[in-house]
Amino acid sequence: MRIFPVLSWMLIPGCWALTGPGTVRGPAGGSVIVNCSYGEGYESYSKYWYRESWGYIAESSGTEAEVKRGRVSLRDNHRRRSFTVTVENLASADAGTYLCGIHRIWFLSDPVDNVQVIVTPGISLRCSER
Template sequence: GGQAVTGPKQVTVEQGSSLAVSCSYKPRYKLNSKYWCRKNFLRFCLTYIQTDGSEVTVTGDRVSIRDNHTAHAFTVTLSSVTLEDAGRYSCGVKRKLGINRWHSTKVM
């Protein structure tokens, strides 16, 4: 029972500042790849960044993701936030078999 992935339902951030979202997951998923994606108008989720299942920080253009196996949580940081960044995002866990587990966050 319970949610496999949990996180904030909504976050508000000022333009130009940084956004950090932390998502927790069930211990059994600690070695799975974690991801952060943005939902478009068709509700498809376009992956921004993902881990390889390790605790190594992965850094993209303005976004980075870091997993903490001990805390069973991963943190996504988005820097220099603009109005265009507002929208719906998901943080999730990739599974080899079955449906990915994810949690949706609205950024305002």
């Protein structure tokens, strides 16, 4: 029966618990804003922004207080059930795959979603010569 795989997917903890934008783009020197939405019941869990090669970049404590770490800030909004990650002063090295995630109890896997960050060339302004 085909219904069993669908039902089992829905019953696995963390499925559809977190949704990111998929891909975000920003110019070199500019910024990107990433909004990750989560399901009811995750409001008081800590949220994070992670990159495999760098580790945890920003992590909240489960409150709505903004966390700022270098060029990255993370702010959780419990009422809207979403958190926002802002990366400022983008550099080409910032391009890559990240995870927005929610820390859960140690024996359960964290709900995560992949976010691809694309850094486009910055706009250069030149004065015309006369």
